[in-house]
Amino acid sequence: MxxxxxxxxxxxxxxxxxxxxxxxxxEVYRGQQYSQIYFARLHMMRTLLYSLVPNWKPHIPVCKVLGLELGKVCIVVGTLYKHMKLKPCILDEYSKERSATPLVKPHNFMHQDDYLVLEDESGRVKLSSAILSPSVYVTGVVVALLGKETSAGDFFVEDVLEAGLPPxxxxxxxxxxxxxxxxxxxxxxxxxxxxxxxxxxxxxxxxxxxxxxxxxxxxxxxxxxxxxxxxxxxxxGLLNRQNLASxxxxxxxxxxxxxxxxxxxxxxxxxxxxxxxxxxxxxxxxxxxxxxxxxxxxxxxxxxxxxxxxxxxxxxxxxxxxxxxxxxxxxxxxxxxxxxxxxxxxxxxxxxxxxxxxxxxxxxxxxxxxxxxxxxxxxxxxxxxxxxxxxxxxxxxxxxxxxxxxxxxxxxxxxxxxxxxxxxxxxxxxxxxxxxx
Amino acid sequence: MNKGGNPRKRPPPPSQNQPSPATKHQATGEAPPPTPMEEDFVDEDVFLEETLMGEEDVESLILRDIEQRQALTSRLSKWARPPLSDAYTSQSCSISFQQLEIDYVIGESNKSLMPDSSGPAAIIRIFGVTREGHSVCCLVHGFEPYFYISCPPGMGPDDISRFHQTLEGRMKETNRNSKVPKLVRRIELVQKRSIMYYQKQESQPFLKIVVALPTMVASCRSILDRGIQIDGLGMKSFMTYESNVLFALRFMIDCNIVGGNWIEIPAGKYKKAVKNLSYCQLEFDCLFSDLISHAPEGDFSKMAPFRILSFDIECAGRKGHFPEPTHDPVIQVANLVTLQGEDQPFIRNVMTLKSCSPIVGVDVMSFDTEKEVLLAWREFIREVDPDIIIGYNICKFDLPYLIERAQTLGVAEFPILGRIRNSRVRVKDTTFSSRQLGTRESKEVTVEGRVQFDLLQAVQRDYKLSSYSLNSVSAHFLSEQKEDVHHSIISDLQNGNAETRRRLAVYCLKDAYLPQRLLDKLMFIYNYVEMARVTGVPISFLLSRGQSIKVLSQLLRKSKEKNLVIPNVKQSGSEQGTYEGATVLEAKAGFYEKPIATLDFASLYPSIMMAYNLCYCTLVTPEDVRKLNLPPESVNKTPSGDTFVKPSLQKGILPEILEELIAARKRAKADLKEAKDPLEKAVLDGRQLALKISANSVYGFTGATVGQLPCLEISSSVTSYGRQMIEHTKKLVEDKFKMQGGYEFNAEVIYGDTDSVMVQFGVSDVEAAMNLGREAAEHISGTFTKPIKLEFEKVYYPYLLISKKRYAGLYWTNPKKFDKMDTKGIETVRRDNCLLVKNLVNECLHKILIDRDTNGAVEYVKNTISDLLMNRMDLSLLVITKGLTKTGDDYEVKAAHVELAERMRKRDPATAPNVGDRVPYVIIKAAKGAKAYERSEDPIYVLENNIPIDPHYYLENQISKPLLRIFEPILKNARSELLHGNHTRSISISTPSSGGIMRFAKKHLTCIGCKALISNTDQTLCSHCKGREAELYNKTVSQVSELEELFGRLWTQCQECQGSLHQDVLCTSRDCPIFYRRKKAQKDMVEAKRQLDRWNF
Structure with a gap:
């Protein structure tokens, strides 16, 4: 060549x-739980979201989940939690009631009854809204929400603020x-x-x-x-065996x-x-x-x-x-x-x-x-x-x-x-x- | 607690001490339903003025801190009931309401309603709710207690008045302190007939003795029982009739009122009370004859919007002690109030001692002192005015605790919780013993006008579960785990800050909500109200009293219609109380791979009683058989040798009650199909269930030897007919369905118990078996007296018959697809089994019956046993749990959990289990010869110290028996195959990390590949294994990977149950199946990570 x-x-x-x-x-496992990572996430994201709030909705009070008052419009920052009916659960392994009904499609666990909950370190509130679709959000997202508490104890969401693209x-x-x-x-x-x-x-x-x-x-x-x-x-299968043949x-x-x-x-x-x-x-x-x-x-x-x-x-x-x-x-x-x-x-x-x-x-x-x-x-x-x-x-x-x-x-x-x-x-x-x- | 028995136990009747007559039933298999130890029904007169506090006292008490209360009152007042409309206030409309509670009180007779009478009299109080939600207290006057005795022959009007005087004199002697002017009001001559035995004559003279107060019925009865001197007759003792009927029930029967029905009082017939005695919105007086009782049909079958309060209290116990009201404060009370028919509570609040951060959607009321908490709760009860109070174990714990605590604190005004103004709740001392909480002195609290419904009692009554803790009950019915905060943590949370107390409040609220959700889920309100309507007893009787009062109430109602009276039989409990129970055909054990058709008798015992007219009033005594000379065509001689007349001579009352119940059930079921409204459906479903239970309990009533009116001639006749029918069916099936008869195969009855027969027709097709089953049922039904009917319902295919009352099979009702797997007697609900047994048995049955893969099942068992021996078993599957009911000294035999509790107390008294706690343990390996009870150990301790468990204990004492039961009919030599095969040869035992020999051991690093010692601590592998690096690393990392996945799933699940992402999980519920796994995952993770880190050189 x-x-x-x-x-x-x-x-x-x-x-x-x-x-x-x-x-x-x-880092080692010392018996710590997952609450701390959520806490850290909420803390960081809240600082960020608070800095965006004045431009988003000026003059609206910001409060924690606990500070919500009936009918008062305010902004709350918290971690979303999505309650899902079909979400697989490790406890099901124990209450094994073998049934003939087919299991849910394994690739998606959505259900129309799913709903969102907003949580901060002080508490939780159930969200009701037309604009905050449970199918879009997942557990663990931190957002700022504008809305008010209804008489049913829900928080009615009128607007959502996500952190947006970082710089x-x-x-x-x-x-x-x-x-x-x-x-x-x-x-x-x-x-x-x-x-x-x-x-x-x-x-x-x-x-x-x-x-x-x-x-x-x-x-x-x-x-x-x-x-x-x-x-x-x-x-x-190979890894679970006790002793491997050559x-x-x-x-x-x-x-x-x-x-x-x-x-x-x-x-x-x-x-x-x-x-x-x-x-x-x-x-x-x-x-x-x-x-x-x-x-x-x-x-x-x-x-x-x-x-x-x-x-x-x-x-x-x-x-x-x-x-x-x-x-x-x-x-x-x-x-x-x-x-x-x-x-x-x-x-x-x-x-x-x-x-x-x-x-x-x-x-x-x-x-x-x-x-x-x-x-x-x-x-x-x-x-x-x-x-x-x-x-x-x-x-x-x-x-x-x-x-x-x-x-x-x-x-x-x-x-x-x-x-x-x-x-x-x-x-x-x-x-x-x-x-x- | 106190399962099956009656919590309000009074000194037992003497008969109980004699050898139990039930022994023989058990030997034959079927004992009558549990109705032993019925109490004697005793009225208790409560004098109105005695329960009330001095008016001035209360006013001053209330005035004292009125200012502090004002804020609270305004907060509570928004929950008051809707205001009365004009029609009510002007008394221009009739009042109709659903009654929930009926009791009586002794007060002055009402002058305006009954101008002729004076002195103390019993006033019936009916509490209820109108359609609009107004509370009602209806005071009914003029109803008098009475009973009957048979009139001695030849007694004329003069004799009666003399008898009256004598009786009055004797009564005065026994009731010296009574202020009643005339104890025996009057004696009337009436024509009645005793319910007992067939009698030719229509009626006989009876004396109706009307007394002044309900308790006097009992004292009068005992005078007559003992004997009384009558001129011309000498000393004579009398048999009394209907002298054991509770006054409130008597009133209901005579006024045709059934529990929970609607009552109407027309306008003008009631008078508003001059001075309100109760807190009810509508309080009025009326005459008992003016009440209109509506049958629960159409609009009157609906439920009024009554208010249901569900509550829970938290107490701060001292470390290592169960809370005691004399020492430990009540720190929180959580309340939820729901309107009947709504699915969400409309009030949620929690009262806390010391500050508490707010909770969304919940009214948090914080107070500085415990007294304020208690008073706020009382205020809340009064303002919200609940009709039904529910909770979990409130009758035995929460309510008595609050009251005793108030006593300790000297809050005298607290116990005014009932609906009667200034009336304290009545507290009775009772002793009760239970497996869960041991024997304890306890208080029984009567809250006037409010029904107490303890979910614990209800669930214990209606369901057989392995554990009745709120946690396991809600896991079972609501399929969710309840977060469990150990009582030692409760004090810590209380002593923290507003945030930690909020945490506790959230927990407390959840505990208050669960009973409400159980109530809804299990349809208790509908089922119990319908049961009250069907049987005619007040709702409160259903939980607090036994079975027999329900049947008695129906019997009394029916007898009244027929002009019959029921004797008060002195309970003899003699040896007559033995009779043969139901029959069980020999079970031909085996694994049947052909369809087995099941022929069932539809409600067999009620049908028999109807078919053969078995009743008290149709029974002919042996003497009468001889004397009366009844024509043989009009009597039935039962297989047990008793004689009953046929309906042509005398229709029985019991058959009539049963017919009505069954017809009503048919109607209810038909209506249920039509009904669209879910609430209406719930009512109808509750009704048909109540009717079914009631029909089945009649037989038990006649067989309860210590019951109200036992009649063993009836019950033994019933079972004897039952036995005959089973035998008859077997014979008929095997005679008809055989090859000579033109059938393909010979049918064989392989098993039969109380009311069903299992037949193998020999065909291998489900549909063919169904057709034959149907044919057989029809053919055989034709040979029985109506309404006894044999029904074909289901086919088992395949069918594993182990022994009598133990079987498993797939259940088919249509030939296309099986409905479910049905098991009896082998489901492992026994609480002293570990989870492994249950899982193993379930999985094996699943493999054998559904997958039809016996080899797979055997393989599965072998793998499980191998896992057990190789120490690869999840520890939570091995935990055995037992309740600690008393301390070690009180147990006669040493028990594993008691010994363990003692040992744990020595380690750390604060966290050791107390009497009343459940003790989980595992059996560990110990020195040879150590007793089983010495080898129990705390699972947590085992995890922390790597203590080896004893696989052989589990193999021999836990899993071998249930397994062999299943496999013996299938495998030839099941024992040697399953329990002694090759898979049992390799064993691995973990090395304890401390103690014992480990104190002398020296730790060395070993090669991960071959366990050879390596000197250089930087290395992972010895030189020999160096080439297998990738493979060995792979293994280590895959272990870590598995653990990480498990760790994540377990801990996020706990966050889920806890309902919070941002707070640490506190739950220590040992009933939760993942508790130990969670703990173990955390610990294993550390070790696995250390192994992995050795590779990072």
Whole structure:
């Protein structure tokens, strides 16, 4: 093969990690409960909302849930709690009255009788309203409500104030050349649906081993790869057994080895961030801690290999990225409704909270003095992994914020990775197929 | 508490001390329904002036702090009842109201209504509510207590007046202190007939003795019982008739009033009281003859909007003691008032001692002293004027506690809680013993004019549950866990600040709301009012008295119609009280994989009584059989050898009552189908239920040897007919449905009990079995006397018959789909079983019957046993709970929970269980030979110290019996297969973290992979295991992951129950199934995290 005289140079970038917030270092389980994270969340959000209230509704008194008086119009800030009839409950395991009636559809627990309750540290009040739809909100969101107490003891809501998009750091200069970040999720190495060839094609493409010069030239402009969760799939049955037979031992470690080999190929040519997901060998509750380096003896020795937390926050060339492996949005789809997944993403930004349903229905570490999921700075790119299909939208905030929202599909099922151009925040899908018709 | 018996127990009749006549019934299986230990019905005269406080005293007491009260009064006054309309105030309209409570009081006879009489007399008080919600107190005059004796032959009018004088003289001797001028008002000669035995003559002369006051009935009766000197006849003792009827009930019967019905007094027939005696809006006097009692039909079947108060109190107990009114203050009282028929309370408030932060939708009233709290509550009761007071265990705890506390504090004006002005509530001392709270001296509180409805008593009466704590009852019926705050925490919350007291108030309110919700959910108001209407007794009797008064009331009403009188039989409780119970056909145990059709007798015992005209008044005594020479075609000789006449000679009263009850039930059920309005439906459903229960209790009444009117000839005849019918059915089925008869298979009766027969027709198709069942039912019904009827109702398929009264099967009523899984006798509601047993049995039955996967069931059992032996079992499944009823010294035999309570007291007296608490424990591994009671341990202590449990105890003493019961009919060698198989070979036991041998142990780090010791503390694995890093890490992390998920689900559930996100969970309800898991998850999490952290090198 003729060697090309002009060597392609891979684009470089400046990378900064902001994962510190999601790392659990000194925190230990000391018998603390979940009330403290709610308390911290309410405290932070209230300060923020109080600062917005004078512009929203000037001259209306602000009070706590306890201070409500019958018929008096006022503003209350509190955490929403959604009472859900169909919400699964661990106690049901005990009162097992086996019935022949089919169980509810497992993907959504909404019911028309659901209602919202507002709670602060002083108390609770049931909300009644035409404008505050229980199907939109979930437990754990902090909002300011304008309304009055009715004779039935409810709080009749007339208006709602959400915190809105957080302020954004100034966009980096626009005049630069194309530079790409690739997102992929749900590689599911080891599962029946994963196709090793498909993944190999992806690796070859981004490392520049595929296609003609033009294609290689494009590949060289990829500056970074983000793997957003669920890279490995291990059958859960294997782990529950007391003693593993040696054949099972290999069934358990083979997918990890396979992934390590492929990651080594990538790490050798460009920087990659790998986030844990719900199926990965990582802890369950959010924030998930980085996958242990001992799982990746090959790739972990490269300094381009970064094992990150989930959620994951970082900057590339001063552009801020924030994303999760999908659990926060999946949980919202179970407990609320929206026209598409991107709506959920948008809502979490406007609520300034990555995962409002944690800890209520989404497992989370019982933090004592902070809520790491609050979003205080608006990202330029906000992504979630492991969704059914690729979706994207550009969100414009009231203060000029510009956010690229991305749903990354599961690669093992769709063969799609997502490419983002950092120059203009444009985005396209990268599809790999191994079937020829 | 005091299950089945009567809480108002007076000294028991002597017969109770004799050997129980019930033993033989139990041997044969079916004992008559529980009606033992009925009290003797005794009236108690309450003299009006004695209960009232001096008018001046009260005025001064009330005046004293009137200013402080004004603020409160205005706060409460908005809840007063709606004001009276003009028509009421001008007395121009008739007053009709639903009565809830009827009692009487002794006062001066009303001069204006009855100009002829004077002196003290009984005044009936009827309390009720009008349609508009006005409270009514109707004072009825002129009704006099009376009873009958049979008139000695040849007694003329002169003899009667002489007899009257003698009796009056004797009465004066026994009632020396009475101010009544004439004790025996008059004696009338009447024509009546005794209900007992068939008699040819229509009637006989009886003397109706009318006395001045209700209590004199009893004293007069005892004089006549003992014997009285009569000129010309000498010393003679009399049998009395209807002398044991309570005065209020007598009045209701004679005026045709049934419990909870509507009463009308036409305009002009009542007089407004000159001076109001009660707090009721409408108080008036009238004559008993002017009352119009409406039958509960049409508009009069509705319920008035009565006010139901549900309340709960909290007391600050001292550490380690159950609260006592002499020491511990009442700190909060929460109240909810609901109008009957509404689904939300219209008043919610809480009265607290010391400040309390506000609660949304609740009126919080805080006071500085306990006295003010108590007085505020009294004020509240008076202002809101509830008709029914409900709560959980209020009769035994809350109400007596408040009153005794007021006494201790010297708040003399507190106990005016009833509807009578300035009348204190009456407190009676009673002793009661219960499994939950032990034997305790207690008080019984009578609140005049208000019905007390204790949900605890009601639930205990009507439902068989494994535990009656408010927590488990609400978990059972409302399917939600109640937050339980341990009483040692209550004092801490009270001594905190306004916020912590608010926390307590929220808890207290929840406890006050649960009884209301139970009341609604279980339709108690409808069911009890309908029961009162059907049986004709006041509502308050239903909870406070036994079964028999309900039947007696119906019997008295019917007898009155027929001009019969009921003798007051002296309770003899002799050996005559044995008779054979129902029959149970031999159960052919096995697992039946072909459909089993079940043929049921519809209300068998009532049908038998109707079919064979069994009654007191149709029974012919053996002498009469000889003497009367009745034609054989007009009598029935029952299989037990007694003779009853047929309806052609004399129609029985009991059959007539039963016919009416059954016809009324049919009507109610038909109306129920038509009804659209949910409230009307509730009434009708309550009615049909009440009618069914009433019809079934008649048989028990005749068999209750210590009851009001036992007649074993009737009850033994009933059961003998029942036995005959079961045998007859079996024979008929097996004779008809056989191959010779042209059927496909030979039918076989595999089992039969009291009123049903199980038949295997041999067909393997459900539909075919149903058709044969129907055919058999029709064929056999034709051979019985009407209305006895055999019905085909259901098919069991498959059917697991274990032994008599123990079976399980899928229940089919249509051939397409089974309705449910039905089990009898094996459901493990026994409270001294651990949850594991229940889960295991349920799961196995599910697998065997529904999944038809016996191997799967066996596999499941093996896995569970292996989990148990390998120490992988969730501890909460192993907890056994028992109530501590008395202290250790009082128990004769050493019991595990008592010993544990003693040990816990030594560890920490503050948190140790007290008498009345429930003690949860697990059985731990201990030295060989240690007794079971020494091996009990607190589950929390076990969790904290990693104490190994004893899997063999659970295997042998808990799960083996129920399991073998199920599997023995299915598996050949169930015992060796299930309990001694391969899966029982590996065992794992946790090492205790302290104590014992661990004090001498030295801790070393070991390799996570192979447990080899490693010296370098930075390492996780030994050099040998290094290559398995990924695999071993995977395992550790998946453990952490599972625990994290569990941790999150458990603790958020507790937040959910608690109803708050921002406050820490305090609940320590040991009845809650996740309590131990929550605790364990928290602890395991720490350990798992430490393991995981070892990987971060």
């Amino acid at each position: 003729e060697v090309d005289s002009q060597k392609l140079q891979r684009k470089q970038s400046i990378y900064l990690s902001f994962d510190e917030n999601f790392e659990i270092q000194k 954004q750091i100034e966009q980096p200069l626009k005049s630069r050349e194309d530079k790409y970040v690739v997102f992929v999720s749900g590689l599911s190495v080891g599962s029946s649906s994963s196709n090793p060839l498909q993944f190999q094609l992806l690796v070859d493409h981004i490392t520049g081993h595929l296609g003609d010069e033009e294609e290689q030239g494009l590949a060289a402009e990829i500056a970074h790869l983000v793997i957003a969760g669920n890279s490995i799939e291990i059958s859960s 054949t099972d031992q290999s069934r358990l470690s083979d997918p990890i080895k396979e992934l390590d080999i492929l990651l080594t190929q990538i790490a050798a040519s460009l920087p990659l961030d790998i986030m844990p997901g719900s199926n990965d060998p990582a802890n369950f509750s959010l924030p998930q801690q980085p996958l242990n380096r001992c799982l990746f003896p090959g790739s972990a020795i490269y300094n381009t290999f970064r094992s990150c937390t989930n959620p994951h926050c970082f900057e590339i060339d001063n552009m801020r990225f924030l994303g999760t492996s999908g659990q926060n949005i999946d949980d919202l789809t179970k407990y609320s409704e929206a026209k598409d997944k991107l709506d959920f993403l948008e809502r979490t930004l406007r609520w300034r909270h990555l995962a409002p349903t944690a800890p209520n229905t989404l497992g989370c570490y019982p933090f004592t003095d902070r809520d790491p999921f609050l979003i205080d700075s608006c990202p330029h790119v906000y992504f979630v992994g492991n969704q059914e299909k690729y979706e994207t939208r550009l969100l414009k905030g009231s203060e000029g914020q510009l956010v690229r929202l991305i749903c990354i599909p599961r690669f093992s099922e769709t063969g799609v990775a997502v490419v983002l151009n950092m120059r203009n925040l444009e985005c396209h899908a990268l599809s790999f197929g191994t079937q020829f018709s």
